Amino acid sequence: MKALHIGRVAAVVTVGALALTACGTDNVVGSGTTPAATTSGATVTGTLTGTGATSISAAMDAWKAGFESANTGANVQYSPEGSGAGRKALIAGAVQFAGSDAYLKDEELASAKAKCGPDGAMNIPWYISPIAVTFNVPGVKDLKLDAGTVAKIFRGEIKTWNDPAIATANPGAKLPDLAITAVHRSDNSGTTQNFTDYLNKAAASVWTDKASGDWPAALPGENAKGTSGVVKTVTETAGAIAYADDSAVTDALGKAELKVGDAYVAVTAEAAAKAVDSATVVPGRSANDLSLKLNRTPKDAGAYPAVLVSYAVVCQTYPDAATAALVKAFGTFAVGDAGQQASVAAAKSAPLSSTLAAKAKASFASIKVAK
Amino acid sequence: MSITKQAGSAGGRTGDKVFSGAALGAGVLIMVVLFAVAVFLLVQALPAFTAAPADVTGGRGFTSYIVPIVVGTLIAAAIALVIATPIGVAVALFISHYAPRRLAQGLGYVVDLLAAIPSVVYGAWGASFLASQLKEPYQWLADNLGWIPIFAGPASSTAKTMLTAGIVLAVMVLPIIASLCREIFLQAPALHQEAALALGATRWEMVRMAVLPFARGGIISAVMLGLGRALGETMAVALVLSSGPLMASLIRSGNQTVAAEIALNFPEAFGLRLHELIAAGLVLFIITLVVNMVARWIINRHKEFSGAN
Numbered sequence: 195m196k197a198l199h200i201g202r203v204a205a206v207v208t209v210g211a212l213a214l215t216a217c218g219t220d221n222v223v224g225s226g227t228t229p230a231a232t233t234s235g236a237t238v239t240g241t242l243t244g245t246g247a248t249s250i251s252a253a254m255d256a257w258k259a260g261f262e263s264a265n266t267g268a269n270v271q272y273s274p275e276g277s278g279a280g281r282k283a284l285i286a287g288a289v290q291f292a293g294s295d296a297y298l299k300d301e302e303l304a305s306a307k308a309k310c311g312p313d314g315a316m317n318i319p320w321y322i323s324p325i326a327v328t329f330n331v332p333g334v335k336d337l338k339l340d341a342g343t344v345a346k347i348f349r350g351e352i353k354t355w356n357d358p359a360i361a362t363a364n365p366g367a368k369l370p371d372l373a374i375t376a377v378h379r380s381d382n383s384g385t386t387q388n389f390t391d392y393l394n395k396a397a398a399s400v401w402t403d404k405a406s407g408d409w410p411a412a413l414p415g416e417n418a419k420g421t422s423g424v425v426k427t428v429t430e431t432a433g434a435i436a437y438a439d440d441s442a443v444t445d446a447l448g449k450a451e452l453k454v455g456d457a458y459v460a461v462t463a464e465a466a467a468k469a470v471d472s473a474t475v476v477p478g479r480s481a482n483d484l485s486l487k488l489n490r491t492p493k494d495a496g497a498y499p500a501v502l503v504s505y506a507v508v509c510q511t512y513p514d515a516a517t518a519a520l521v522k523a524f525g526t527f528a529v530g531d532a533g534q535q536a537s538v539a540a541a542k543s544a545p546l547s548s549t550l551a552a553k554a555k556a557s558f559a560s561i562k563v564a565k
Numbered sequence: 566m567s568i569t570k571q572a573g574s575a576g577g578r579t580g581d582k583v584f585s586g587a588a589l590g591a592g593v594l595i596m597v598v599l600f601a602v603a604v605f606l607l608v609q610a611l612p613a614f615t616a617a618p619a620d621v622t623g624g625r626g627f628t629s630y631i632v633p634i635v636v637g638t639l640i641a642a643a644i645a646l647v648i649a650t651p652i653g654v655a656v657a658l659f660i661s662h663y664a665p666r667r668l669a670q671g672l673g674y675v676v677d678l679l680a681a682i683p684s685v686v687y688g689a690w691g692a693s694f695l696a697s698q699l700k701e702p703y704q705w706l707a708d709n710l711g712w713i714p715i716f717a718g719p720a721s722s723t724a725k726t727m728l729t730a731g732i733v734l735a736v737m738v739l740p741i742i743a744s745l746c747r748e749i750f751l752q753a754p755a756l757h758q759e760a761a762l763a764l765g766a767t768r769w770e771m772v773r774m775a776v777l778p779f780a781r782g783g784i785i786s787a788v789m790l791g792l793g794r795a796l797g798e799t800m801a802v803a804l805v806l807s808s809g810p811l812m813a814s815l816i817r818s819g820n821q822t823v824a825a826e827i828a829l830n831f832p833e834a835f836g837l838r839l840h841e842l843i844a845a846g847l848v849l850f851i852i853t854l855v856v857n858m859v860a861r862w863i864i865n866r867h868k869e870f871s872g873a874n
Contacts, residue, residue, distance in 0.1 A: 276832050278835030278838075279834075375723065381830065414809075416725065419804055419829060423692070426692070427723055
């Protein structure tokens with residue numbers, strides 16, 4: 195009788211467990227992240243472990259392949275678990291580098307000193323990706339928009355494509371009387387973070403929400419999962435507009451030119467790199483830290499302000515020479531010509547400008563072995 | 566007879582012991598795993614319950630964060646069951662009692678095959694095919710039946726709404742309900758059925774009198790298994806649903822389910838957000854457990870009235 199009772203409870207419980215496990219295929223919980231660098235003289239060998247942003251996964255695969263073929267014996271492991279998780283893991287000393295769509299905050303920099311030594315950690319940009327404002331309006335391929343109009347469209351304040359605010363900036367375009375469907379990301383993403391930051395800075399009076407990886411929940415509009423989901427939804431919906439990683443936008447869709455100063459700038463890799471060049475380094479940090487305060491309202495002609503910059507977050511000093519050499523070599527490779535060309539090919543990112551690449555290389559070169 | 570029994574008893578007893586030990590071990594293992602999962606969820610979820618309300622997503626505490634998505638989960642599952650239960654039972658009845666033998670075998674196989682399709686495929690199908698087919702029907706619903714709150718307009722221009730997600734879920738739970746019901750209908754006592762027919766019942770009357778009463782408990786368990794899948798389904802909903810705040814209308818973009826919320830936000834979550842999502846998982850865990858216990862209770866209650874005894 196007792197056994198029967200247990201059996202019954204167990205059956206209930208099994209069904210519950212089955213129902214819950216039915217969905218457990220997409221958790222990318224960390225695998226081994228134990229540092230395993232082996233010392234072997236001046237050449238770079240050993241295992242380098244990192245974790246962080248999902249945005250650089252494709253580029254990272256390319257860097258990893260290029261780096262490992264140039265340095266046989268070296269092995270790079272990167273698990274894309276998210277920017278926040280990456281920064282946390284680096285601060286906790288669980289990984290040797292992190293990838294992050296946002297640089298370490300001041301308090302994170304302070305807490306990184308526990309594992310990285312008194313000099314702490316630093317942020318070095320290594321990946322630039324322009325964010326396109328893409329739309330599907332029958333008969334319209336080119337569109338000029340200023341930040342205020344974009345913000346109003348995504349807030350649902352401009353409801354149709356023939357709205358005067360759009361029409362005055364696009365005198366030649368045949369804008370239909372079609373409802374606008376604004377599409378955003380349903381998942382947390384660095385693209386959303388940077389796009390909302392752009393709107394917040396360039397159209398401060400309209401876009402009052404703070405920059406965030408989650409789209410403001412109070413706003414109307416449709417959403418879809420991931421860059422590909424957003425692009426697909428726009429492709430299938432006449433009258434839709436969305437922001438998406440430029441690399442994923444197909445030729446079937448139009449891309450808006452954004453107003454910068456008095457001119458309109460189309461989204462290109464060069465324009466994005468130019469905007470990053472006009473960024474200022476965040477003051478009050480160590481000389482080698484390249485945390486960039488992106489200029490969302492650049493003055494230079496031809497700079498495209500809606501860009502995403504992803505950082506390598508590394509320690510200034512490492513306890514052993516092998517790890518320091520590995521991090522130094524890998525970072526230098528990634529920001530170098532070969533690395534940037536590889537990520538352009540693999541992820542269609544915008545390459546770092548030569549000035550920024552030189553600075554980034556200098557920062558990687560400054561990595562030291564702790565005394 | 567008795568001699569052979571005695572001869573085998575010495576070996577049989579050790580066999581019995583091993584088997585009962587293994588069976589007990591398997592049963593206990595399930596309990597232990599479940600207990601470990603529950604403890605993990607509880608420990609990891611605790612910070613979300615104790616956090617200051619302003620720090621939780623939405624800024625108004627965990628309860629006001631979780632309630633809308635729990636309701637959304639229940640809505641999605643309810644739509645799925647409302648659509649899938651009658652169809653599933655009908656398909657099962659057709660296979661077990663109406664279809665010619667050769668057709669029934671093939672059909673049964675196809676239904677089982679439906680259950681083997683990965684959910685991400687259903688999701689992709691729902692997002693890219695089904696949704697675009699439903700744009701106009703939803704527009705029609707909004708225009709003509711808009712006075713009913715669940716069909717209130719304006720209809721979503723992408724049709725990636727709760728109703729679409731519910732329909733995709735219905736297709737996903739249909740094979741579970743259909744194949745379980747089929748097995749149960751086939752077990753209905755043949756004598757009862759023959760007796761009913763002999764008394765002059767039509768085939769439908771026979772099914773109603775001799776098959777359905779017998780199968781009632783089984784149908785409920787089949788539906789509950791389907792409900793379990795609908796509640797926990799992640800990928801399909803995450804791909805299909807254009808999520809948003811809780812709303813009554815099923816044809817506007819809005820609503821969210823717990824499983825999809827976790828899947829969409831987990832990759833970039835850390836700190837308190839991670840604890841929130843695990844707490845959401847705990848809530849889902851409890852809901853599924855309660856649903857299954859209620860189902861067990863219903864089945865036990867109906868046992869006495871079933872035609873089997």
